[in-house]
Amino acid sequence: MGRKAPLVPVIMAHSGSVTPSAAPAPMPTTTHPALFTPLTLRGVTARNRVWLAPMCQYSAEGGMPGEWQLVHLAARASGGFGLLVTEATAVVPEGRITPQDVGLWSDEQALAWRPVVDAVHARGALVAVQLAHAGRKASTYRPWSAAQGTVPPDDGGWATVAPSPLPFPGYAPPTELDAAGIAGVVDAFAAATRRALAAGFDAVEVHAAHGYLLHQFLSPLSNERTDGYGGDLAGRARLLLEVVRTVRAAWPEDRPLLVRLSATDWTDGGLTVDDVATVATWLAPLGVDLVDVSSGGNVLAPVAVGPGYQVPFARAVREASGLATSAVGLIGSGAEAEAVLTAGSADVVMIGRPALADAAWTLRAAHELGVPVGLDGGAPWPPQYVRGAWV
Numbered sequence: 001m002g003r004k005a006p007l008v009p010v011i012m013a014h015s016g017s018v019t020p021s022a023a024p025a026p027m028p029t030t031t032h033p034a035l036f037t038p039l040t041l042r043g044v045t046a047r048n049r050v051w052l053a054p055m056c057q058y059s060a061e062g063g064m065p066g067e068w069q070l071v072h073l074a075a076r077a078s079g080g081f082g083l084l085v086t087e088a089t090a091v092v093p094e095g096r097i098t099p100q101d102v103g104l105w106s107d108e109q110a111l112a113w114r115p116v117v118d119a120v121h122a123r124g125a126l127v128a129v130q131l132a133h134a135g136r137k138a139s140t141y142r143p144w145s146a147a148q149g150t151v152p153p154d155d156g157g158w159a160t161v162a163p164s165p166l167p168f169p170g171y172a173p174p175t176e177l178d179a180a181g182i183a184g185v186v187d188a189f190a191a192a193t194r195r196a197l198a199a200g201f202d203a204v205e206v207h208a209a210h211g212y213l214l215h216q217f218l219s220p221l222s223n224e225r226t227d228g229y230g231g232d233l234a235g236r237a238r239l240l241l242e243v244v245r246t247v248r249a250a251w252p253e254d255r256p257l258l259v260r261l262s263a264t265d266w267t268d269g270g271l272t273v274d275d276v277a278t279v280a281t282w283l284a285p286l287g288v289d290l291v292d293v294s295s296g297g298n299v300l301a302p303v304a305v306g307p308g309y310q311v312p313f314a315r316a317v318r319e320a321s322g323l324a325t326s327a328v329g330l331i332g333s334g335a336e337a338e339a340v341l342t343a344g345s346a347d348v349v350m351i352g353r354p355a356l357a358d359a360a361w362t363l364r365a366a367h368e369l370g371v372p373v374g375l376d377g378g379a380p381w382p383p384q385y386v387r388g389a390w391v
Contacts, residue, residue: 033369034341035334036379039082039348041289041324043254044202046082046126047380049341050362053328053352054085054130054205054260056097058142063090063103070116076355077123080362080380084125085205085258085292085350088132088212091188095133095213098142099156104129104192104199113199121200124380128203128258129196131189131247135213136162136174136222163216163223163230163239169300182229182239185213189243193250204251205258206243210297214240215262218279219298221270237279241286248287256289263293263313267301273313277320290324292350293317305329308336315345326350334365364390 036048052073059068073084090096090103103109113129120127139157141147150172151157161181162174177185189206196204208214216222217239223230229238240259248257261280263273280291293314296303303309307330314327327340328350337349355361366379367390373381381389 033334033338033366033371035338035349035369036366036371039324041203041256044126044256047124048080048082048362049348050081050337050365051326051348051350052076052081052084052355053350054087054207055352055356056087056101058098058100060100060102063093063096063101063105063109064112065102065109065116066112069102070119073116073127074119074123075359077120077125077127078382078385079355079358079360080366081125081351081355082362083128083203083348084120085128085130087130088134088207089129089192091131091133091185091192094138094158094161095135095188096138097132097134097212098140099151100142104131104195105188107195107198110195110199113196113201117200123382126202128205128256129199129201130205130207130260131192131196132207133185133188133213134160135216136160136166136168136171137211140171162213163225166222166224168211168298176225185239186242186246190246190250193247197250197252197255203256203258204247205260205292206240206247207260208240209260209262209292209294211262211299212297214243215298218275219265219271221265221267221299233275233278237282240279241282244283244286244288257287258290258292259283259288260292260294261317262297263295263310263317265298265301266296266303267299270299270301273316276313277317280317280321280323284321284323288323290326290348291317291321292326292328293346294328307332308340311340311345314340315343318344318346324348328352334368337365338369 039046039049092105138160139151149170160174161177165176167173218236223236261276263276265271295310310329311327314325318325324347326348327346331337340346340349363379372378373389
């Protein structure tokens, strides 16, 4: 069964260091699996490089996290993940994907997040909040609802906004954001960041992927503006860069900042991986520590899916920007995840849907890779569950 674990898991603490993580560190050369080596970004250290990807749960009332969020995240912290990223957390009420999304636009929500954060910490993991605004993809029905598309105001929905008045297919037309509206978005991200600090989060991730507002500004398929927030790539990236600057200014120097990007729109005329790699080079000097590389979501387009299909995007962004990256998408086994790291394609592997089916995916991967049970450099089995460890 391996060495006996302590009764209380060790909480990964902030070291107080203010040194930014400028370039990704090389993968460890030890025979110990890279997947189960710690990763330090600024003043925080994750116990391993298996992180929980952000996945919407659509199970909140009034934007308040509650029992579902606590159980969902705490179970996966017990299951061994090194860092967990929350579901998309709206910075304003009208930024929610559905009326049942969580938020961080009020102090009451910050207080409600605190027990969730504490539960993750008590199980030895770190937790990041993903701050988001859904833009033209806001005010929609939950995926399992009988109705689909935009929720009308008389059913609890609201009017949506976007860089240009171009609807996502099947959704209501949005209103184009004016200068005051854009400034309000930037301010909302800053305010939510300050609340994230009050709630005790270890890191912040800015959501600029999957067709939500910041991605809508980045992509020429959804941004037809002729002012300073449109046009060429630099203009289309302006809002993202302004948001990142204000979030970094509101976030402590010793805590990391992540940005999630879609590396391609998967269709002609859309964002390409070269575009996104360029954007990442602009993010690096602003104090971003890791780019969480996904793809798609802004238009309806066929996607060439397969095992690890987004890993090359993470590698391209890593090599172009010098930033640490995470890879995500159809990485199903410990061996597949380990191969991503040892090849130098990414610094972290994000596990999404497999973790919905198996909260202990990380512990299963550790067993597959021959990592012994134990919190000290081994598979972080909770002492309460060690009797169930694979041997």
